[in-house]
Amino acid sequence: MNILVCVKQVPDMESKFKINAAGTWYDITDLAWRMNEYDEYAVEQAVRLKEQLGDADLTVISIGPAKVTETIKKALAMGCDRGVHIVDEAVAGREPYEIASAIAAFAAGKEFAVIFTGMQSQDRGSAQVGVLLGEMLSLPSVTTIVDFAYADGTAVVKRELEGGIKARIKVAVPALFTCQLGLNTVRYPTLPNIMKAKKKELLAVPMAELLSVEPRQETVKISFPEKKGSGLILEGDPAELADKLIRILKDKTGVLA
Amino acid sequence: MKALLIAEYRDGKLLDSVYELIAFAEQMGAESSLFLVGSGEALPGFNGDLYLADIARHGEFNPEVHKELILGVAKQLQPGLVVFSHSSYGWDLAPRVAFGLKAAQISEVVAVVDGVPVVPVCNGKMRREVKAKTELRVMTLQAGAFGLPEIPATAPQVIPIDTSLSGRISFDGYEEAEKGGVDLSKAEIIVSAGRGIGKPENVAIIRDLAKALGGEYGASRPVVDAEWVEHNRQVGTTGQSVSPKLYVACGISGAIQHLAGMKRSEFVVAINTDKDAPIGEIADVLVVADLKQFVPVLTEKLQK
Known part of the structure; x- marks a missing residue:
């Protein structure tokens, strides 16, 4: 069975973000980058499926500049068999339809029986690429999964809904799944596996070879939200801060006697 | 401009979020019609057309079939806007519909500035104004971003719709949320731990503060996913x-x-080392401090 997992490299969300010169995205310099958190669960689930089946070939794909190979290598160290790097310096400005189209162009005809993606990215957060990819490849897709089991050509999964309720879903493969946080416990790559990953195949494909669609939307402006301004900001020595806070709680809330 | 608003049923009940869609469409100056896979027994109060597909026949969660039904209505109605809630139903269905309509989808709209939708970036740290290049736009709306309008007592004009498609995804019912002994919804004081606690041992710091305040402790999702605190x-x-x-x-x-x-x-009260963290926007007091140093001091003073 051929399995595909799609990953995105995103900035650490704790980063100090700045706006770029064009005012259309965050400044991509001076940031620490990592694998999109949702995609870590997708990679883990893909590796578990491969381990369960034994006879499976697992490809990890990512789009972006040279530094995304670091993220691909992490997925290889977690257990993917081969990496595909769609080389694209302009990835930050790409919208979901373009990204999904490029992945679909790569995946077409390769007979992937199961495709995993994160349910959304931590930066753009559109929650579109996975479902669009499924539509483009005419595969059924199930989103926001928090449980996955596979047997005899059928996947039995649970979708997470609001309020912690789950929906039980059954679908025959080939199919696509978008992964929610908490789907599994993500492994840490071991040192031997990190070394082994360095020898695994990593194919580079220029974005221009795969992208044949025009974007359907554009960002006109990015900005920081205006501060409400009503909140009080306290800074300083912990002991003084604690005294101040206790005074405020006594004055403003009825909870401290 | 015509707008097609996608209402939702959950567990046999109509969700109130439909009224947020209606409020949004009013703000956009659109002439609205509703779409619902539901039953005639629970319909929204609405002064206009409702395209209704029978839930018994088409299922409560059956995205391929619901997509087909919406595409059918869109063909008749020719809307400029198709609007969903950014919910587990909406974010699942919207890209399918957008693809079928060759339309741009703008996800999780929180506001509209001069007709341009605004969406969050990096978990709300920034905001983005997005312009569609397609004439028809599909949008999903963040829950609670657009207020509820006054609900008209009038019943909608129902237009029944149907499809013979059955879809490849089968829905086998719901599983209730795990019920535990803690009902936080009734607690008067809650101290919650987030990713910033750093390691599971530090849950004790949060628990101790909750105890000193006479309240309960809770946690955000990453802490629960890491199994440091129970779901x-x-x-x-x-x-x-x-x-x-x-x-x-x-x-x-x-x-x-x-x-x-x-x-x-x-x-x-928010305790965070990052002055710019989005929690600061709704906090009455933001204490800029390392919780591992500050919280034990606060707890000790409260115990005195």
Whole structure:
């Protein structure tokens, strides 16, 4: 069975973000980058499926500049068999339809029986690429999964809904799944596996070879939200801060006697 | 401009979020029609057309079939806008419909500035104004971003719709949320732990503060996913919704999903090293400090 997992490299969300010169995205310099958190669960689930089946070939794909190979290598160290790097310096400005189209162009005809993606990215957060990819490849897709089991050509999964309720879903493969946080416990790559990953195949494909669609939307402006301004900001020595806070709680809330 | 608004049923009940869609369409100056896979027994109050597909025949969750039904209505109606809630139903269905209509989809709209939709970036740290290049636009709306209008007592004009498609995805019912012994929704004081606590041993710091304040402790999703705190203490969209008199958020950045679960708190104290964390926007007091140093000091003073 051929399995595909799609990953995105995103900035650490704790980063100090700045706006770029064009005012259309965050400044991509001076940031620490990592694998999109949702995609870590997708990679883990893909590796578990491969381990369960034994006879499976697992490809990890990512789009972006040279530094995304670091993220691909992490997925290889977690257990993917081969990496595909769609080389694209302009990835930050790409919208979901373009990204999904490029992945679909790569995946077409390769007979992937199961495709995993994160349910959304931590930066753009559109929650579109996975479902669009499924539509483009005419595969059924199930989103926001928090449980996955596979047997005899059928996947039995649970979708997470609001309020912690789950929906039980059954679908025959080939199919696509978008992964929610908490789907599994993500492994840490071991040192031997990190070394082994360095020898695994990593194919580079220029974005221009795969992208044949025009974007359907554009960002006109990015900005920081205006501060409400009503909140009080306290800074300083912990002991003084604690005294101040206790005074405020006594004055403003009825909870401290 | 015509707008097609996609209402939702959950567990046989109509969701109120349909009224947020109606409020949004009013703000956009659109002439609205509703779409619903439901039953004639629970229909929204609405002064206009409702395209209704029978839930018994088409299923409550059956995205391929619901997509087909919406595409059928869109062909007749020729809307300029198709609007969903950014919910587990909406974010699943909207890209399917957008693809079928060759339309741009703008996800999780929180506001509209001069007709241009605004969406969050990096979990609400920034905002983005997005312009579609297609004439027809599909949008999903963040829960609670657009207020509820006055609900008209009038019943909608029902137009029945149908498809013979059955779809490849089968829905086998719901599983209830794990019920634990802790009902945070009734707690008057809640101290919550976020990713900023750093390691599982530090949950004790949060628990101790909760105890000193005479309240309960809770957690944000990452802490629960890491299994540092049990799921029945999770606050947020997929956990519990709380409305205590005092909510103390420790090391919680303030992801939208968490804010949605605690924004009805009367008084919010945030303890965070990052002055710009989104939690600061709804906090009454933001203490800029390392919780591992500050919280034990606070707890000790409260115990005296």
